[in-house]
Amino acid sequence: MKIMLVEDDTVLAQEIAHFLERWGYQTILTTKFDGVLDLFIQIQPQLVLMDVNLPYFDGFYWCRKIREISEIPIIYISSRDSDSDKIMAIAQGGDDYVEKPFRLEVLQAKIEAILRRTYQYKVREKVYLKEDIYFEPATASFLFRGKEIDLTKSEQRIMAKLIECRPGIVSREDLMTVLWNTDEFVSDGTLTTMISRLRNKIVAECKEEIIKTKKGQGYYIE
Numbered sequence: 229m230k231i232m233l234v235e236d237d238t239v240l241a242q243e244i245a246h247f248l249e250r251w252g253y254q255t256i257l258t259t260k261f262d263g264v265l266d267l268f269i270q271i272q273p274q275l276v277l278m279d280v281n282l283p284y285f286d287g288f289y290w291c292r293k294i295r296e297i298s299e300i301p302i303i304y305i306s307s308r309d310s311d312s313d314k315i316m317a318i319a320q321g322g323d324d325y326v327e328k329p330f331r332l333e334v335l336q337a338k339i340e341a342i343l344r345r346t347y348q349y350k351v352r353e354k355v356y357l358k359e360d361i362y363f364e365p366a367t368a369s370f371l372f373r374g375k376e377i378d379l380t381k382s383e384q385r386i387m388a389k390l391i392e393c394r395p396g397i398v399s400r401e402d403l404m405t406v407l408w409n410t411d412e413f414v415s416d417g418t419l420t421t422m423i424s425r426l427r428n429k430i431v432a433e434c435k436e437e438i439i440k441t442k443k444g445q446g447y448y449i450e
Contacts, residue, residue, distance in 0.1 A: 280306035295321035
């Protein structure tokens, strides 16, 4: 899913983009604020996050221009919290309004809800790790260019835990706790073997080192 972010606060824009990309969304940042509509036409996103206070023209203007050619979801993100601003946002074609400051998890929940309603299928069914490499949490499937890589139940649990905590580090103890719920007996040495086999499978198929080691701490996926 491709999201266009129209936000002139560079720090906030990068923070939002990084957060959303961790959940598998491709986020395109606007850099030319006098050409928002041109960028929209060029990238054809599935959703727009729109600030209100922008250089040249405000977010209400750009929402109105987008609505002339598209019905895709538009969520406002703004520090303006008056009722008149919220009414204006909806009147100009916005679908939701999030006041700054906000928690990124709240924004994510609103995005997922509106995408479900709009496109009528479950979002976050793919978490992209690299181009053409993704994981489907619902089925614990790991795929490269649409082809599923055969993983054992334990390997699926390891991948699911690493992706759940991404980009944080998962300790060996936490992974062993996850694996205790399988039928296999997992010792420290067994875990080392599992991680090695899982890495070898991924490298053999994808030519990418997805699982990284933080010495003395555990494992992580960027």
